[in-house]
Amino acid sequence: MKSLHDMPERPGPARASLDRLFELTEVLGALMQRGMADRGLTLARAGVLWALFHDGPMTQRALAAARGVTPRNVTGLLDALQEEGLIAREAHPTDRRATLVSLTPKGREFTAGLRGGRDELAALLFADLPPQQLDTFAATLVLAIERLKDVDSTAHA
Amino acid sequence: MKSLHDMPERPGPARASLDRLFELTEVLGALMQRGMADRGLTLARAGVLWALFHDGPMTQRALAAARGVTPRNVTGLLDALQEEGLIAREAHPTDRRATLVSLTPKGREFTAGLRGGRDELAALLFADLPPQQLDTFAATLVLAIERLKDVDSTAHA
DNA sequence: GCATATCGTGAAGTGACTTCACTATGTAGT
DNA sequence: ACTACATAGTGAAGTCACTTCACGATATGC
Structure with missing residues (x-):
């Protein structure tokens, strides 16, 4: 008869795939971190x-x-981005408590550059498949993403 | 004739896959972060x-x-793990500058639990595929991992 | 109007990380 | 054996992401 512990000895394709995912x-x-650091953020x-x-523009x-993330954290991140001139805080048109955050032209330019880098990477990784x-x-x-989200939400219960 | 800008308008399967990867x-x-936090680290x-x-056991x-990571960082992480009784620092047998780090029984038990959790997750994600x-x-x-490592190493040059 | 929820932020603290300087030790080179 | 140099770990100081708590300013429901 097969022991209950037959399986755990071999990696198994499922475990191998998950390990690849971790890697x-x-x-x-x-x-990504390096890429951002090179671009100064x-x-x-x-x-x-x-x-x-x-x-598009939205409140903090x-x-x-x-x-x-927490609202407090957003404040700090925006402080830094504003210092770099990438985003701007304007008064919200109807709610005087809120601030409306939007990209400056410089911020838009920067983000377009990010998008380009992403597309380049996508081509490099998958274009020839x-x-x-x-x-x-x-x-x-x-499928994996969906199931992971499931695990996370049931774990929160 | 086809314009140079025909392609960028549609997502394209390569870009879609990369975006999934990000997600x-x-x-x-x-x-993972939640799982570790639940286990106290x-x-x-x-x-x-x-x-x-x-x-197995090794130097810092x-x-x-x-x-x-930097050696200095390891010192800090080990300080915390030692406080929890999960690892032990012993004198290196031949090199008196170095410390040999190893798992305590408690550390081994803990790590076996991690492995079990990983296998469980692997089964949940992929067992029925x-x-x-x-x-x-x-x-x-x-393939993707290999190419990503390539990008990283050439970028370092 | 008045209670109450919401928006952003100051204050204070944690964890992961870095660089730099320094001590203790190993390893040559002459 | 002695000097020169590299290496192991750590203290000091600082950065970045992030958190909780408290607070003032505004909005909103009754």
């Missing part, structure tokens, strides 16, 4: 710029929700 | 434990190289 997370994270600050680029509160392989890859990624 | 990096990172500290678990210098899909996925991951 990729590390490498990709490091690469940090991942957290770049994330704020990216959110503004995608969704909305930005905090979009980035999943057979469409079917890339499809399978993307579909599996989507 | 997964975020979600997986958040999940941080990602950086857990990484040190994991390295010791895999490669070796640990720094294995984790890709057709072998061929998982193979394609893993192979593409390996």
Whole structure:
């Protein structure tokens, strides 16, 4: 008969894939961090710029929700970005408590550069792959993301 | 004739896959961080434990190289782990400058728990996938990791 | 109007990380 | 053996992301 402990001895394809995922997370994270450092800012600050680029001007509160961090943290990140001239704080037209954050021209230019870098990297990584392989890859990624989010939400309960 | 700007308008499968990768990096990172926080420690500290678990006792210098951080940082992480009773510093048998770091029984127990959690997650994510899909996925991951490392090393030049 | 929720921010603190300087020790080179 | 140099770990000081708590200013519901 098969022992309950037959499986754990061999890696198994599922575990191997997850380990690859961990490795990729590390490498990709490091690469992004380096890329941002070369451009003179940090991942957290770049994330704020990216959110503004995608969704347009918004309040700091909305930005905090979009980035999943505390409002207080957003204040600090924006202070730095404003110092660099990449974002601007304006008065909110109707709510005098809130400030409306938007990209300056310089911020827009910078963010367009980011987008270009991303597209370049995407081409470098995947452009030469057979469409079917890339499809399978993307579909599996989507599945993994979905299940990970599930785990996270049930863990919060 | 086709304009040079035909392509950038559509996302394209390569860019979509890379964006998924970014998303997964975020979600997986958040999940790991939460998992470690629940167990009473941080990602950086857990990484040190994991390295010791895999490669056995080693000097702080070796640990720094294995984790890709500065030796000074290792000192701080080990201080915390030693406080928790998860690692022990012993005198190096031949080199009196170095300290040999090893897992305590408590540290080994803890790390075995981590491994169990990883295997559980792997099963949850991938166990029910057709072998061929998982193979394609893993192979593409390996390719992406390899190319990312390439980019990083050439960028260092 | 008055209670209450919300917006941003000062104050204070944590964790991961860095660089620089310094001591203690190993390793040559002559 | 003695001098020169590299290496192991750590104290000091600082940066960045992030948190919680408290507070003043405004909005909003009743």
